[in-house]
Amino acid sequence: MDSDEEYLYDCDSGNESSGDDVGLEFEIEGEGESGSSRYRETTENYPYEVLSTEDITRHMIDCIKEVNSVVNIPVTTTRILLNHFKWDKEKLMERFYDGDQEKLFSEAHVVSPFKTPSKSQRVPVKTSNGMEECEICFLNMPSAMMTGIECGHRFCTNCWTEYLTTKIIDEGMGQTISCAAHSCSILVDDHTVMRLIVDPKVKLKYQHLITKSFVECNRLLRWCPYPDCNYAIKVQYPDVQPVMCKCRNVFCFNCGENWHDPVKCHLLRHWIKKCDDDSETSNWIAANTKECPKCKVTIEKDGGCNHMVCKNQSCKADFCWVCLGPWEPHGSSWYSCNRYDEDEAKQARDAQEKSRAALQRYLFYCNRYMNHMQSLKFEHKLYASVKEKMEEMQQHNMSWIEVQFLKKGCRHPV
Amino acid sequence: MPMFTKLAHKTSTAAKSSGQTAAKTAAAAAAAKGNVTSPAGKHFLDNTRWQKRLQKELMSLLKEPPPGVTVDVDQAHTKLTEWVVHMEGAAGTLYEGEKFQLQFKFSPKYPFDSPEVIFVGENIPIHPHIYSNGHICLSILTEDWSPALSVQAICLSIISMLSSCKEKKRPPDNSYYVKTCSANPKKTKWWYHDDTV
Numbered sequence A: 001m002d003s004d005e006e007y008l009y010d011c012d013s014g015n016e017s018s019g020d021d022v023g024l025e026f027e028i029e030g031e032g033e034s035g036s037s038r039y040r041e042t043t044e045n046y047p048y049e050v051l052s053t054e055d056i057t058r059h060m061i062d063c064i065k066e067v068n069s070v071v072n073i074p075v076t077t078t079r080i081l082l083n084h085f086k087w088d089k090e091k092l093m094e095r096f097y098d099g100d101q102e103k104l105f106s107e108a109h110v111v112s113p114f115k116t117p118s119k120s121q122r123v124p125v126k127t128s129n130g131m132e133e134c135e136i137c138f139l140n141m142p143s144a145m146m147t148g149i150e151c152g153h154r155f156c157t158n159c160w161t162e163y164l165t166t167k168i169i170d171e172g173m174g175q176t177i178s179c180a181a182h183s184c185s186i187l188v189d190d191h192t193v194m195r196l197i198v199d200p201k202v203k204l205k206y207q208h209l210i211t212k213s214f215v216e217c218n219r220l221l222r223w224c225p226y227p228d229c230n231y232a233i234k235v236q237y238p239d240v241q242p243v244m245c246k247c248r249n250v251f252c253f254n255c256g257e258n259w260h261d262p263v264k265c266h267l268l269r270h271w272i273k274k275c276d277d278d279s280e281t282s283n284w285i286a287a288n289t290k291e292c293p294k295c296k297v298t299i300e301k302d303g304g305c306n307h308m309v310c311k312n313q314s315c316k317a318d319f320c321w322v323c324l325g326p327w328e329p330h331g332s333s334w335y336s337c338n339r340y341d342e343d344e345a346k347q348a349r350d351a352q353e354k355s356r357a358a359l360q361r362y363l364f365y366c367n368r369y370m371n372h373m374q375s376l377k378f379e380h381k382l383y384a385s386v387k388e389k390m391e392e393m394q395q396h397n398m399s400w401i402e403v404q405f406l407k408k409g410c411r412h413p414v
Numbered sequence B: 001m002p003m004f005t006k007l008a009h010k011t012s013t014a015a016k017s018s019g020q021t022a023a024k025t026a027a028a029a030a031a032a033k034g035n036v037t038s039p040a041g042k043h044f045l046d047n048t049r050w051q052k053r054l055q056k057e058l059m060s061l062l063k064e065p066p067p068g069v070t071v072d073v074d075q076a077h078t079k080l081t082e083w084v085v086h087m088e089g090a091a092g093t094l095y096e097g098e099k100f101q102l103q104f105k106f107s108p109k110y111p112f113d114s115p116e117v118i119f120v121g122e123n124i125p126i127h128p129h130i131y132s133n134g135h136i137c138l139s140i141l142t143e144d145w146s147p148a149l150s151v152q153a154i155c156l157s158i159i160s161m162l163s164s165c166k167e168k169k170r171p172p173d174n175s176y177y178v179k180t181c182s183a184n185p186k187k188t189k190w191w192y193h194d195d196t197v
Helices: A002-009 A053-071 A075-084 A089-098 A101-107 A157-170 A190-196 A200-217 A265-276 A279-288 A342-395 A400-411 B002-025 B047-063 B073-078 B151-163 B174-180
Strands: A039-043 A046-051 A131-133 A140-142 A146-148 A154-156 A221-223 A232-235 A242-244 A250-252 A307-309 A318-320 B069-071 B082-088 B099-105 B116-120
Touching: A046 A053, A046 A242, A053 A075, A053 A089, A053 A200, A075 A089, A075 A101, A075 A190, A075 A200, A089 A101, A146 A157, A154 A157, A157 A190, A157 A200, A190 A200, A200 A221, A265 A342, A279 A342, A342 A400, B047 B069, B047 B073, B047 B151, B073 B082, B082 B151, B099 B151
Parallel strands: none
Antiparallel strands: A039 A046, A046 A232, A131 A140, A146 A154, A221 A232, A242 A250, A307 A318, B069 B082, B082 B099, B099 B116
């Protein structure tokens, strides 16, 4: 048992520097984190790494380079293609070499790099002496001020900048910003964006968006779900396994929830959903209350006879608690309802029985779940205090080996 | 998407009132140069550039309007960010001879933010994509908007939308939508499912 719980506590080991400094085309600005050392961990036979934001960027560039050494197309196109395939290199290669390349490029919303430069195909609206009209601000601009991507649509740089800024800041778009022209779906590559955006804040936001989408669509990466934690976990193959972030949060790589062995991810998801929504409240209401047949207010009966008078001042209905029919035909039989409809009564009983049973079952498991959660909390507390003790003992001339028994000892009661 | 439109819209009303007097004093053509103080967002660099664009759009709509379209110039001059466009149903279509009014509202982020366009007035066209409160389900008004589009392009789109209609009826969810929607059509999450009409 010891070894497979090691990951829970021994997080100071396995710190390794990656040191592969590739020339970054993607500058990293303003990132407070300085730890660029990748952090390798393994749980039994499940190796994984903890990546900082810079590591993620570096990893992204590595991916692009790797693909690019094979396919030999512009880096910016490779990035868009990779993003289109959710950063699955193999899938990209397969499609690139075995399929219709033209179709591939159009699906990924890029202009095929093998086409001869077609910029001159679309003749821009030229006015005299090298001026062009920008279709966004309607101003005549010198051609040097006009720019565009491979699709050939040209706008002035000011308009481009403002367009991209709006898309990035207001709409939170990163990799999926398309050309500003109407119904042109060609995507704007990252180089163009970085070239046209001046404001460092917008640049930074763009980089964040790119990194975010890179992690989110890559099946080998997952953000640590801990609030405000900026690390991501990188695995070699996705699996239901516990991983621990640098922030010490342990979670399931597959679903991102707290590690939940032996429960399956989908069951946990059901459980959380059940706990979150009000299904049990309504179960309780169904099992223990009835509705007034007239105004539908919810009533819980806590004594007395079957003759009910609704307390709702605007209703005041007289009815029988047993059959929910009007009281009048019941006369003076206050404790036994004689109007009996076999089927209806059975149905009502069954339904009530069922929701009572469901509630019982839920409460049973909820109780256990809460109990285990509580135990886990206690365990952490105990462990923290034991660790403190251990350190104290080491201060008093005891060796590291000698104090290990404490740690083992505290695991037994748990 | 709908979240920022409200904000943009609020600032636009503020800009309008201060811009109103400036536009009145200056001659219409020179109005664009008038230094209108603008409370617009910070990355909205030069307000006058976009006023210029609106002025130019207005001019070209006056000079070469699409068939059946006339813009209310006086209205547009008093309030450059709010236009009324009169539209007449094209001959040979179900709307022949009918008169409609379109209202355009431009936020300070126009043309990067799409204008708010609705039918107003007595006669709202009966069309499967036009709700009885004047809201129009047209993709270029929200997610397919491009800053390279213009008022003219929107008018043409709406004309062709009307002209290709084969049966005059309201959208199937009209009564529910009209009861529950926001006054600003841009806050609606539209589903564009039918390209034929």
